[in-house]
Each structure stands twice: as structure tokens, then as C-alpha cells.
Amino acid sequence: MNRTSILLVIIGVLLLQSCATVGPPTTRTIKTKPAVVAVESTVPVRSLKRKVAIARFSNETKYGQGFFYDPTNDRLGKQAMDILSSKLTATEKFIMLERVDLDYLSKEKQMNNLTQLNIPADYLILGSVTEFGRKNTSDVGVFSRTKKQAAYAKVSIRLVDVSTGQIVYSEEGEGEAFSESQTTMGVGNTADYDATLNDKVISAAISKLVNRIVENLTDKPWRSYILSYEKGSYFISGGEMQGIRVNDTFTVFQRGSKVNNPQTGIMIELPGKPVGQLKVVSLIKGDITTELAICQKVDGEIPESEFKDYYLQENQ
Numbered sequence: 001m002n003r004t005s006i007l008l009v010i011i012g013v014l015l016l017q018s019c020a021t022v023g024p025p026t027t028r029t030i031k032t033k034p035a036v037v038a039v040e041s042t043v044p045v046r047s048l049k050r051k052v053a054i055a056r057f058s059n060e061t062k063y064g065q066g067f068f069y070d071p072t073n074d075r076l077g078k079q080a081m082d083i084l085s086s087k088l089t090a091t092e093k094f095i096m097l098e099r100v101d102l103d104y105l106s107k108e109k110q111m112n113n114l115t116q117l118n119i120p121a122d123y124l125i126l127g128s129v130t131e132f133g134r135k136n137t138s139d140v141g142v143f144s145r146t147k148k149q150a151a152y153a154k155v156s157i158r159l160v161d162v163s164t165g166q167i168v169y170s171e172e173g174e175g176e177a178f179s180e181s182q183t184t185m186g187v188g189n190t191a192d193y194d195a196t197l198n199d200k201v202i203s204a205a206i207s208k209l210v211n212r213i214v215e216n217l218t219d220k221p222w223r224s225y226i227l228s229y230e231k232g233s234y235f236i237s238g239g240e241m242q243g244i245r246v247n248d249t250f251t252v253f254q255r256g257s258k259v260n261n262p263q264t265g266i267m268i269e270l271p272g273k274p275v276g277q278l279k280v281v282s283l284i285k286g287d288i289t290t291e292l293a294i295c296q297k298v299d300g301e302i303p304e305s306e307f308k309d310y311y312l313q314e315n316q
Contacts, residue, residue: 048222048243048314051288052088053097053121055160057081061132076198080129080155083203087210093218095241095288097121120289123168123217124160129153130172134197149194150178151201157209159216163223164269169216175204222314224250226307227292234302236312239283239291248280250295250312252302276300278312 059076085096097120131154136147152174159169177200222242228235238244256270278295285291303310 047093047218048238049093049095049241050123050217050222051097051121051242052094052123052125052217053119054081054085055124055126057084057125057127058129059132060128060130076129076132076202079199080127080202080206083199084125084127084157084206084210087206088213091210091214093214097288119162121162122223124162125213126158126160128156129202130156131174132201146180148178148180149197150176151197152176153201153205155202155205155209157213159213161220166266168220169213171209171212173205173208175201175206175208177201177204221316224293224312226252226302226310226312229304229307232296233281234278234295234297236278236293236295237291239285239293241288241291244280244283244293246280246282249298249315250278250280251315252276252278252300253311253313255309255311272311274300275310276302278302 057077057080061076088094089096131152133153134149134151136149154172154174156172157170158167160166161168177197179194179197224236224238226234226236236250251274253272254275256272258267258269260266261268277298277300279298280293281296282294283291284294
């Protein structure tokens with residue numbers, strides 16, 4: 001077969017293919033489920049507010065303690081107390097009470113008798129500034145000069161449960177703050193003594209402790225107490241300011257017996273026994289120490305008098 005014949009055969013095959021019917025392409029629809037995007041709820045979790053008082057925040061350093069130092073006007077300690085109070089208030093989890101003057105509690109053995117002092121708080125905070133210092137450094141070049149002011153502070157915090165008198169948390173936090181200025185050939189910013197560094201460094205030290213303080217203050221369930229019983233209703237301490245709402249339900253506990261720990265000499269209260277439940281039906285407005293809630297018994301055997309051995313606790 002010569003080349004001409006081969007070429008004619010190829011042309012014929014191509015012509016036959018071009019005359020064939022070409023069907024439409026086969027398509028298939030794949031059904032897919034819509035993607036589900038998880039959206040986190042923005043509704044804040046409601047919690048009952050604990051009452052907290054800062055008993056003292058002392059300055060245990062030599063800073064500012066000159067010959068005319070007045071311990072009743074401790075500026076560094078007051079700075080630390082105000083900063084801590086502001087940060088805890090900003091969390092909206094606590095009711096901060098006015099400072100409780102507890103100088104007579106300097107002896108640790110008296111902490112076991114806090115319940116007899118009628119302190120209107122669930123927790124006390126004892127704090128101190130244990131380290132504080134400042135220094136100035138300069139870096140002088142041929143044509144420039146840099147001046148740096150630095151401050152360092154360490155604070156110590158202790159949380160005391162008023163109902164037991166025990167220290168439930170203790171920790172230290174430290175912080176640093178500095179400012180600097182630079183001049184080149186006499187041109188630039190100059191800085192005098194920067195008094196704001198005192199606040200900044202104490203705030204930095206306290207900020208490192210705030211989260212853990214909040215965790216420990218809210219670790220124990222919220223408590224309240226029965227004050228009176230009249231005409232089928234129970235009156236309990238606490239109200240709207242502490243986060244109590246109508247239809248809230250609380251469990252009533254009978255206090256456990258107290259035993260003495262011979263190793264520490266401290267009286268320990270054993271866990272209480274649940275005896276019933278109360279439901280809030282209305283609120284009586286007042287300030288943080290006078291507001292009340294009126295409750296009805298849901299179930300159980302709750303006494304109608306002699307309430308000193310009973311307390312309410314939030315349901316978790």
C-alpha cells in the first residue's frame with residue numbers, strides 16, 4: 001500500500017467520525033448540606049455577688065518611711081488598696097465594702113474568731129507591699145543622652161474566709177514600669193521625676209494576681225442566712241444588689257458540728273446536711289446591708305425559728 005492509499009484511508013475514518021451523533025454530556029447534581037456555623041452565646045452567665053472588704057494594705061518597705069512618717073497616712077498602701085478595689089469592682093462579680101479597720105487582727109490566732117466580730121463581708125483581703133524601689137539610669141553618647149526611670153514592686157495578697165477565719169489563698173505578684181527620654185545635641189524631650197510610675201508599677205503587680213483572686217473568691221458557693229419567719233414566709237439576707245431574682249431557688253443546710261483539730265488548734269466545721277429548699281417570691285429593696293428577699297418553702301423540713309444553725313446556699 002502506497003502513501004496515497006494510506007492517506008485516503010485516514011481521511012475516510014475522520015469523515016465517518018465527524019458524521020456520528022454526539023450526545024450531550026452527562027451531568028450529576030450533588031446535594032450538599034448547608035454548613036452549620038457554631039455561634040457562641042453572648043448572654044453573660046449570671047452569678048451571685050460576694051461581699052468583699054479590704055481589711056488592710058500596708059507598706060512593709062522602707063520607701064517613704066522617713067523621720068516624719070505617719071503609719072496612719074500610708075500613701076503607698078492606700079494606692080495599692082484603691083487599685084485592687086477598682087480592679088475587683090470592674091469584674092462585676094463582687095460588692096466591695098468600705099475598708100474594715102482590723103488592726104486588732106494582727107495576731108493570726110484571732111482570725112479564728114471573725115464570726116464574733118459581725119463583719120458584713122464574706123471575704124477579707126489582707127495585702128502588703130513587700131518590695132518597692134526606683135532607679136534612674138543614663139546612657140551618654142557623643143551627641144545624645146538617654147535618661148531612663150524604672151520602678152519595681154512586689155505585693156503580697158491573702159484571702160480570709162470570714163465564716164471560718166482561715167486563709168484560703170495567698171500569693172505574691174511583681175511588676176515593673178519605666179519611662180525614658182532622649183536628647184540629641186541638646187534637642188529632644190527632657191523628663192523630671194515621674195511620679196506616675198508608682199501607680200503603674202503597683203497596678204502591674206496587682207494585675208497579675210486579679211484573675212486568681214477572682215477564681216478563689218468565687219470557688220466557694222454563695223451563702224446567705226435566714227433572718228425570720230412570718231406568716232408562712234421566710235426572710236433571708238440579700239437581694240437585687242447581690243444578684244438574687246424572683247423564682248431563684250436555694251438549698252437550706254443545717255450546719256455540721258464543729259470539731260477541734262489538735263494539730264492546728266483550729267475549730268473546723270464539718271459539711272452541712274441539706275434539709276429543704278426555698279424559692280424567692282419577692283424582693284425588699286435596701287442598701288447592701290439591709291436588702292432582703294422573701295421566700296416560700298418548696299420542700300423539706302425547715303424550722304420556723306432558731307435559725308443560727310442553718311444557712312442557704314446557691315444550687316450549682
